[in-house]
Structures are given as C-alpha cells and as structure tokens.
Amino acid sequence: MRDAFIDELVALAAEQDQIALIVGDLGFGVIEPFADRFPDRFINAGVAEQNMAGLAAGMASEGYHVFTYSIANFPTFRCAEQIRNDIAYHDLPVTTVAVGAGLAYGALGYSHHAVQDYALMRAMPNMVIAAPGDPYEVRACLRWLVANPCPSYLRLGKAGEPRFHAEVPAVAPGRWLTLKPGEKMLLATGSALGAALQRSESSHAGYGVASLPLWGMDHKAAQPGQVERVAELVTLEDHLADGGFGSWFYESLSGRPEAVAKLRSLSLSSEVCGLVGGQARLNAIGGLTCAQ
C-alpha cells in the first residue's frame, strides 16, 4: 500500500502543483520518488508532529493540498488538537497519512498499534476517513481526495498487501464496493478486507464481501438504504470496537431497529493491547480473523 500511495501521489503531483508532502522523519525507502522529483513541495518536518500538522494547515490555507506522512499514531494522536482546530475546524485540505494501520506493526509494541485512530478521527466534522483495503483502493482514494480536497485521514497498511480488485475502482464516500455479491454480506474497511475475504471462505461461507474505503461523520445517510438490500451484514475492522467502524455503522442505523437487527460487528478485542507479535497472529487473537 505504501508503494501504491507514493506512486499515485507522484503521478497526481506531476499534474497538480498544489500537492505537497510533509513527512515526520519517516518513510525511508518510500518517499524518495516524491522528494527527488518535487523538492520544492517536499518537507521533512523532523520529529515534531504538532508543528507538522500546524504548518500543514498553514500551507493549506495558502492553497496547497498537503499530505502529512508518518506511522501509526504519530500523525494523529500526537497532534490531535492541531488536526481538530487547525485543519478540521478551518476546513483545510490536509490529508493525514498514517502507515501501519491496525496491527501492521504488531511486533513493535503498543506505541505502534493503530487500533484507536478511527475513534479519534471520525469524531471530527468535515473529516473524511479513507481506509483502503488493497493497493487499487489506495489509488482510488487518493484520486478522490485530490479531486475533492478536504480534511481527511488516509490509513494505510504497510507493503506487499495483495490486490483484491481487478482494477482501480470508482469510489465515493459512503458507497460500498462489492467484491463478492451475496444476500448476506461482510463489509470491511481498510486492512480488514483480507479478513473479510478469508471469513467468506471459512466461518462465513456463502457471505458476499464488500469494502467501504471512504466514510466519516458526514456520510452516514447512505448506509440504511444499502442495508435494506441485504439479509444480514457483518462489519469488519482492524480497530477496537469502541469508536470504530462498526460503531459508526450502528450510529448510521440509529432509529431503525429492523436494520440494526441485521447488523453484527467484528473488530479487535482489547486483549490485543499490550501484546506483541505478527499481524496475522494478533488479528486472530483479537478475534478479527478465524484462528488458523
């Protein structure tokens, strides 16, 4: 996903000179294609995320679409107030990019486990959450964000994720992308798409699979209508249940008991907090994936 991100960002930046990239002293072996080609639009802000977010907002107020890039919780929790006040409140086109979604850096410990970031970022009005499920969705989300500049959060895995789509899909906030049709559906966001496909062939055999890569506070209205068309819906996310994607989905069905009755949510148990290990192992311990 990292490679799709930088490759697509370079392609977009070649056409649109308002795109700038600020990194928080991370991205070795990833961001060089952008830094080398657009040195006047690349900044390494150093290990200083509050300033990174604030100066991104300042640049965005002068016409740039700024991507701030770091890993796990550093570009979000560390500078949450700058995102809330400077970026979201001022409705500025800054895309906060976090690499290492969920438990992608499982071995690096709790500091690097991004399992509460949806809860933080979706609490802000104006904020579009972009959680692509495969490298093609990364490109699709980036194209949408550049075409629709806004306060946004792009949550990426690491590298080497499989492709689940055959091509770059057309995406829009709140709209499901169906990968496997079915009357009963598994609906994943972000890196949980692989878990959904795995479950559709094991614990949830016979279920269809869809992905919802773009969502947020302002995009709940489209969900009840999409739920009407299915018999059962299971949301999946590599995030804790509290404040996450499933919670967002429940909120979108508020006041519709017939729709809520169809809904189940799979997320990570808080048991994973404090454990270290490979992503697959931790996702299984957390209950997102079936035990191998």
Place this chain on the structure above:
Amino acid sequence: MEHAPLAAAGPQDTVDLARRVRGQALRMVARARASHIGSALSIADIVAVLYGGVLRVDPSRPNHPERDRFLLSKGHACVAVYAALAETGFIPRETLSTYGQDLSPLMAHISHTLPGVEFSTGALGHGLPFGTGKALAAKRRGAGWRTVVLMSDGELGEGSNWEAMMFAAHHGLDRLTAIIDYNKLQSLTTVERTLRVEPLADKLAAFGWAVRELDGHDHAALADALGTTPWQPGKPQVVIAHTIKGKGVSYMEDKVEWHYRSPSPELLAQALAEIGDSLEEGRADA
C-alpha cells in the same frame, strides 16, 4: 484574478488608535461580563502599531492575496483585535456590541469567520506553527507578504512553539515575525513562578532567531522594529515586547485577577477616564 497592489495603510496616529482599541475592548468586556481584559490591554499598543501602519492590509479587500498575514495566537485577547478591526474599517463598529451575545460572530476567542481574521485560536501553541506554514508557502512561491504572529509569554510552555521555532530557523523563514507579549503574568501567577522562560532572549537566539527586546507600549520602538524586516537575512525575527498586563487602567495593571474579572459600570467609567477615552461616535455601547 488581477488585484490592485496593496500599500501599508500609512502612518496613523497609533497612540489614538490604541486609545480607541482600549476603550472598545473595555466596553465589550464590561457589557459581556467577559474575561481576559488584562491580556487585551497588554497588547493594545502592539495591535495599534500593527494595524496603524505596519501591516499591509486593506479593509475593503480583506482577502487580498498580497496582504500581510497577522495571526493572534493568544486568542483570548481577541477583543483588542476586534476593536482594531472595527476602528480600521474591517467590520462595522456596531458589530462590537454583539460581543458576548448568543451566536455573535465575535467569539470569545478570535474567530476566522470574521473579515480580516486569518485563523481561529483559543488553544495555545497553534499560531506559530500555522504561521510557519504560511511563511513557508510564501517563501516557496516567492511571495512578498509577511506573516506576523502575536503570542503570549505563558504560551511558551507549549512545546509546539519550540518545534515551530526550530523549523522556521532551519528553513530560513525571514519573512516570519513573532511578537511575544511578555507581561510576565499567566493564568495563576507570574511566569517566573510557573514555568520559567528566562533567559528568554538567549533561548530564542539559540534557536536561530534574530531577537530584539523593547517596551511593548512604546509605539516608536514597535514601529521601528516591526516596520522593516528581515533584520538579518535568512533568520526569522522575534520581538520580546515587555508589557504590563492591564496597561492603562491603574487597578488592573499587573494584577492576575484581571485575567478573569469584568469591570462593573463604576469601574468601567474609571477605566475609560484613565485611558483618556475619547470615543463618542460609534461607541460599542451606543
């Protein structure tokens, strides 16, 4: 889009403008039963010098692309800036009388929804990083406008400011100017007793900034320092403005309680008399 060039507003009588800023600020706070008058009086002279000629801004074209960008990082002192915006024609004076009312455009921390206001603050430590981003954008695009950030002394406890100071110096943002309103009082007691900033000038110089210290109520000194930048090419500059919290009103000066209190009608009358308030037309309480 073509824009006619901007010129600085030209020398106004900034002492009179500061008097009007103080008068309006006192009336707004008294009427709204609001806090932070001490902070507003502390910066009244700085704001008057900025809006009275230093800043290249045009009230009829508040979004002119070549305007200087002014950011009030200590957003709680907003009434001084609201008053300056009204007294220099950015907003109608009558708008000031809405301060403290429900749904007023004048929030009790400075708000970007108002013409002439670049950035909303209220949480401290946000103005300098944001201004650094503006200054970097200007530099990368070869623009000629300046960015001026007015901050407080207690605000220097926020680490984000020091992050921005390192960044601005590293990138040679010499069209960025910070002004520290050094009134030496913060929320509960003195800065010295809370979280020491001294030796402040040495700290700022060590961070790579050009530093000047002056009396923040001396208009000639302020105009001289702020009028011509950069002081040293390749370095951002910071004015350490030694000020008195509550300046101009005897019973407020250097008193921490006027971070919170609002003057009674009797105390307001005394305050207006002491500052030599001359506002008759367009008074905010008219």
